[in-house]
Amino acid sequence: MRICCCLTGHLELARRCDLYGTPVVVGDADGRVLAASEEALPFSVEPGIPVRQAEHLCPQATLLSSDPVAADRLRERIAAALYDLAPCIEVRVEGIAWLDLEGVPSPSESIRGARRRLRTAVGREPRLGLAPGPFSARLAAARARPGRLLKIDDARAFLAPLPTRELLLDDEQMERLDLLGLRTLGAVAAIGPRELESQLGREGRRAVLLARGLEPDQLTPWQPPMFTSAHRQFEPPVQDREALLFVARALCGDLAEELGLRGAGAKQMRVRLICEDGAVEARESIVRHPLSSAAELFGLVGSWIKSWEPHTPITEMWIELPVLEAAGRRQLVLWGPHAGGVGGGGNSDEVTAALERFQERHGDAVVRKPRPLLPSSPIPSQRFA
Amino acid sequence: MQVHARPLGGKTETLDHAIEAIRVRFGSQALTRVAELPPPLPWPSGTPLDRLTGIGGLPRGRLTLLTGTGTCGKLTLALALLAQATQEFAHAAVIDHARQFDPWAMLPFDPDLGSLTVITPPSAEAAGEAASALARAGTGFILLMGEIPEPWLAPMEAGAARSSAVVVGVVDAPGRALAHASSLSIGFTQAGWIYERGQLVGVNVGAHCSKNKLAPPVGESDLEIFYAIGSIAPPHRSGEVRKGRQLSALAQQLDVECVSAAV
Amino acid sequence: MTRLMNPPSPVAVTLNADGTPAYITGAWTGPVDPITRWKVETEWWAQAIVREYWKVVLNSDLLCELFRDVARDEWFIERVYD
Numbered sequence: 001m002r003i004c005c006c007l008t009g010h011l012e013l014a015r016r017c018d019l020y021g022t023p024v025v026v027g028d029a030d031g032r033v034l035a036a037s038e039e040a041l042p043f044s045v046e047p048g049i050p051v052r053q054a055e056h057l058c059p060q061a062t063l064l065s066s067d068p069v070a071a072d073r074l075r076e077r078i079a080a081a082l083y084d085l086a087p088c089i090e091v092r093v094e095g096i097a098w099l100d101l102e103g104v105p106s107p108s109e110s111i112r113g114a115r116r117r118l119r120t121a122v123g124r125e126p127r128l129g130l131a132p133g134p135f136s137a138r139l140a141a142a143r144a145r146p147g148r149l150l151k152i153d154d155a156r157a158f159l160a161p162l163p164t165r166e167l168l169l170d171d172e173q174m175e176r177l178d179l180l181g182l183r184t185l186g187a188v189a190a191i192g193p194r195e196l197e198s199q200l201g202r203e204g205r206r207a208v209l210l211a212r213g214l215e216p217d218q219l220t221p222w223q224p225p226m227f228t229s230a231h232r233q234f235e236p237p238v239q240d241r242e243a244l245l246f247v248a249r250a251l252c253g254d255l256a257e258e259l260g261l262r263g264a265g266a267k268q269m270r271v272r273l274i275c276e277d278g279a280v281e282a283r284e285s286i287v288r289h290p291l292s293s294a295a296e297l298f299g300l301v302g303s304w305i306k307s308w309e310p311h312t313p314i315t316e317m318w319i320e321l322p323v324l325e326a327a328g329r330r331q332l333v334l335w336g337p338h339a340g341g342v343g344g345g346g347n348s349d350e351v352t353a354a355l356e357r358f359q360e361r362h363g364d365a366v367v368r369k370p371r372p373l374l375p376s377s378p379i380p381s382q383r384f385a
Numbered sequence: 386m387q388v389h390a391r392p393l394g395g396k397t398e399t400l401d402h403a404i405e406a407i408r409v410r411f412g413s414q415a416l417t418r419v420a421e422l423p424p425p426l427p428w429p430s431g432t433p434l435d436r437l438t439g440i441g442g443l444p445r446g447r448l449t450l451l452t453g454t455g456t457c458g459k460l461t462l463a464l465a466l467l468a469q470a471t472q473e474f475a476h477a478a479v480i481d482h483a484r485q486f487d488p489w490a491m492l493p494f495d496p497d498l499g500s501l502t503v504i505t506p507p508s509a510e511a512a513g514e515a516a517s518a519l520a521r522a523g524t525g526f527i528l529l530m531g532e533i534p535e536p537w538l539a540p541m542e543a544g545a546a547r548s549s550a551v552v553v554g555v556v557d558a559p560g561r562a563l564a565h566a567s568s569l570s571i572g573f574t575q576a577g578w579i580y581e582r583g584q585l586v587g588v589n590v591g592a593h594c595s596k597n598k599l600a601p602p603v604g605e606s607d608l609e610i611f612y613a614i615g616s617i618a619p620p621h622r623s624g625e626v627r628k629g630r631q632l633s634a635l636a637q638q639l640d641v642e643c644v645s646a647a648v
Numbered sequence: 649m650t651r652l653m654n655p656p657s658p659v660a661v662t663l664n665a666d667g668t669p670a671y672i673t674g675a676w677t678g679p680v681d682p683i684t685r686w687k688v689e690t691e692w693w694a695q696a697i698v699r700e701y702w703k704v705v706l707n708s709d710l711l712c713e714l715f716r717d718v719a720r721d722e723w724f725i726e727r728v729y730d
Contacts, residue, residue, distance in 0.1 A: 295521055299518065348476065351475075354521070361514075366505055366511070366515075367503075368503050368505070369498070369501065369502055370503055378688040380489065380652055384487070384488045456729045460651065461649045484654055485652060485653060490649035490650045491649070493649070530651075584683075585683045585705070588711070612729055
């Protein structure tokens with residue numbers, strides 16, 4: 001088993017890239033520190049202490065409230081971005097991403113890809129570690145420089161000198177270890193699992209296995225949801241068709257970005273307009289080819305909206321993709337401007353999809369690639385197909 | 386959506402407030418002042434038209450019209466543009482509602498047929514739909530062989546502006562809507578036939594900018610278009626470009642470059 | 649360069665005394681000045697196509713090609729130069 005671990009810092013901090021390089025403290029709903037930037041750590045600010053205490057320790061720190069929904073959404077997007085790099089990935093909101101590279105034909109490419117995509121996603125270089133298991137890979141990454149990979153072959157030898165606090169046990173268990181004179185992972189590894197289990201319970205057995213590099217924990221694989229949607233509420237309600245088209249285009253862009261990250265396409269599409277009087281106008285379609293680009297999605301949604309006659313103002317628009325399937329990987333830039341804006345370099349898939357949709361509406365014969373048949377024929381109509 | 390604001394005192398403030406409210410509600414890209422729009426990037430086509438546009442090429446993201454009646458060379462130039470586009474862009478499309486496009490006529494310009502797609506819509510409405518969809522999808526170059534209905538002009542323009550596609554229309558005399566939608570309109574007029582050894586071998590053509598929203602007008606160009614005599618093989622002088630004669634005293638006064646395209 | 653009428657557009661042709669086209673009516677109308685002519689005979693092994701082609705100038709400003717289908721004695725405009 002070969003595991004690559006990428007550390008980006010807590011995703012709550014990644015929501016504010018503009019504060020990188022400054023001390024930042026994120027407080028949770030209970031008034032405790034949820035995450036602190038590296039610049040705040042020298043002031044003894046660490047997760048778990050009260051926010052008031054953190055303010056006192058580091059007055060110059062920027063205090064932020066946690067946004068678990070946004071952090072989780074970022075976690076999902078990062079997971080979707082890494083999804084095709086390894087058979088099994090796990091991403092945590094604490095800013096830890098693992099990739100199981102077992103069986104990957106080119107692990108170095110996957111690692112490079114992960115570094116690149118994480119850098120784009122969070123705006124800074126991740127720290128990377130490669131080791132036989134998740135625990136040792138994480139500790140290796142923590143000791144790597146930003147943008148660098150620390151590779152470990154002998155996990156036990158690497159872990160031996162590290163302090164026992166890396167086991168992430170609670171305070172009471174750490175105190176017991178200290179009383180037992182076990183201050184390094186090497187010392188813990190030398191103890192028999194049953195012996196430490198008798199002192200600390202199951203956590204003790206687990207601690208010994210971790211310290212020996214035996215990795216009892218498996219990754220929890222991330223699975224992409226097979227349903228996605230986007231919606232917008234209008235306040236005040238909207239009846240203008242151009243406004244609806246404008247918002248629909250933006251929603252299709254968001255959905256396309258998400259689909260592209262997953263390499264998925266929508267086989268079914270549903271648009272729902274919630275009217276001011278509570279009525280719902282909906283339209284649904286199953287498509288022949290999976291739709292995945294913004295242009296494809298909006299091509300269908302836009303044509304529906306143009307043909308609609310809303311009788312009352314619209315308060316909410318939902319665009320739902322209830323059935324997703326693999327649509328092949330497309331080259332997309334994470335969180336960046338769409339490459340098609342350069343002109344002429346429009347995504348070939350989008351042009352092909354536009355032609356296919358046109359053929360679906362008007363017949364296959366309306367689109368052709370001219371090819372020579374009898375170029376020297378004296379009859380002009382025979383020269384080209 | 387473009388907005389022109391005239392200094393009318395209190396009305397300007399009201400307009401500014403409305404613009405700000407729309408931007409807050411729908412995003413900053415919902416409205417753009419004309420002065421904020423970036424100038425269109427030119428596409429150097431390698432044809433004499435580059436000199437007439439004032440920006441060194443055809444405008445990306447805008448509609449260019451080639452107009453003129455009779456045998457005046459507009460389609461010849463359009464096919465030369467199309468052939469060049471097939472070499473430079475991944476996708477070039479011809480929307481041929483009237484079913485008059487002949488790929489054989491492009492051969493003297495050495496096109497890359499692998500990049501070319503011909504769309505023959507069953508109706509003018511379908512032609513407009515195809516133009517709009519392809520412009521939006523990012524087709525590099527679109528040649529319209531004929532007019533498209535007015536309702537499709539705005540979507541096509543918006544799609545082309547978004548994707549920076551080069552859109553060229555070839556019409557004898559554009560309707561008001563199409564003329565208004567174009568950013569550049571070049572008129573071709575036949576100035577006389579070219580005879581060599583008693584044989585009609587080509588046509589003299591004058592090309593002038595009748596509309597230019599991109600740059601000040603830069604004068605006129607005289608062209609010599611040679612057509613194959615006979616029926617079958619592409620002409621032996623295919624792709625020839627040479628300096629032509631000074632045609633008149635007026636031509637001497639203008640910054641004239643006479644070029645020939647053997648077709 | 650040229651527009652190809654596919655299928656060719658039928659026209660009615662008035663001939664000069666020497667058999668050259670003088671005037672056409674139909675999709676295009678007006679006097680024509682013949683420039684050159686050639687004959688095409690092909691597909692004799694199947695259904696023979698025999699055509700008499702003319703390159704003409706129509707109304708003094710439109711160069712085009714028309715042909716006479718010899719078997720059916722019908723005239724068509726096939727190509728317009730632009």
